[in-house]
Amino acid sequence: MPRLPRLAGATALALAVGLLATAPAMGGEPAVSDPRIVAHFDFAQGGTPENLALEPDGSADLTFFFARKIVNVTRDGDTRTLATLPAVPNPHTPVVTAAVVTGIARAYDGTLYVNYATGTRKTGIWRLDRDGGAPRQIAELPADGFPNGLALDERRGVLYAADSVLGTVWRVSLENGTRTAWATGAELDPGTGAxxxxxxxxxxxxxxxxVWVSNTxxxxxxxIPVREDGSAGRIRTRATGLTGVDDFGFVERHGDTVLAALLSSDEVVRVRPDGSHAVVLTAADGLSNPTAVAVRGRSAYVTSAAYFxxxxxxLLLARVHQRARD
Incomplete structure (x- = not known):
């Protein structure tokens, strides 16, 4: 097996993605406890989980960044491959060079959508029907960009995709795949310093x-609020100081309280609606460059890609429960 592209320190940090909060917490603050690793993956074979979406049965659909795969993992750790994105000859993906699968979103009917970054015309959003079959591209995004986080608004029939290189949130129609640069601004741009x-x-x-977005x-x-006409409202910063932030998830019944993955420090932090944050999981709990968090009820799922x-x-599973306010 050829050696996987190696991420330089600054580049790996670039793979991260966001978290935070804005509405008042309800009934005290959530605590995270009883972490356990439910599945281990093979780094040498590209088993680097980048993002996840949850199924009704409690299993998780993961994207494997380097292996270009979508896999399903049960709460007991049973793993099966759902699909593999097609190989791309001579990919020219910004930041990482290799063709990689990043964000994932799940529709109510079980359809899965993923971002595929290749540096070619295959860059964009791909669909995997719930009954299986080969994934197919439904929208093309700029080849010189890097589509990363992905979310679905089924009521409006659109997907939102964060572009880490172009500093853009794309809005894509499910009906015809038309893309629009929905939100841009300095707040979304990559840094330029040393x-x-x-x-x-x-x-x-x-x-x-x-639409909530992290800037690594x-x-x-x-x-970014969605206005009545579907356009983007003013971008507002909800939290700062989240060094190495990657993807994040909202804690149910706690308004805008977030659990966010900090890739470079091997931590998950709880971000309060006022922007303050505290560490709730560390490397001692099994984190190895965590990339994403999803929360459902009393369960928090965390993927670790081990990029560094x-x-x-x-894939780690932990319990979310009430605790006294700090």
Whole structure:
């Protein structure tokens, strides 16, 4: 097996993506406990989980960044491949060179959508029907960009995709695949300083009629309201100081409280609606460059891709419960 493309320190940090909060927490603050790794993956074979979406049965659909795969993992750790994105000869993907699968979103009917970054015309959003079959491209995104986080607004029939290199949130019609540069601005742009990874808008979630985006280089979590006509409202910063932030998930019944993955420090942090944050999981719990978080009820799922450590990429499951306010 050829050696996987190696991520330089700054570049790996670039793969991260976002988190934060804005509405008041309800009934105290959520705590995270009882972490356990439910599945281990093979780094040498490209088993680097980048993002995840949850199924009704509690299993998780993961994207394997380098292996170009979509896999399903049960709560007991049973893993099966759902699809593999087609190989691309001579990919020219910004930041990583290789063709990679990034964000994933699930529709209510079980259809899966993923971002595929290749540096070619195959860059864009791909669809996998719930009954299986080969994945197919439904929208083309700029070849010189890097589509990363992905979220679905089924009521409006659109997908939102964060472009980490072009500093853009794309809005894509499910009906015809038409793309629109829905939101742009300095808040979404990658950094340009000596310590910048060249990755701006990264993780993305649709929550309470707003698009939330993390900016890795800026270490921020952003909120962009969706106006009545579907256009983007003003971009507002909801949290700062989230060094190495990757994807994130909202804690149910706690308004805009977020659990966010900090890729470079092997941590998951709880981000309060006021923007303050505290560490809730660390490397001691099994994290190895965590990339994404999804929360459902009393369960938090965390993917670790081991981009820096190259040791034990995995899926971790933890318990979310009430605790006294700090």
């Amino acid at each position: 310590n910048a990874a060249g990755v701006g808008s990264n993780g993305l979630r649709f929550h309470h009629n707003a 280089d800026a270490a921020t979590l952003l909120r 450590t190259e040791d034990d990429p995995n």
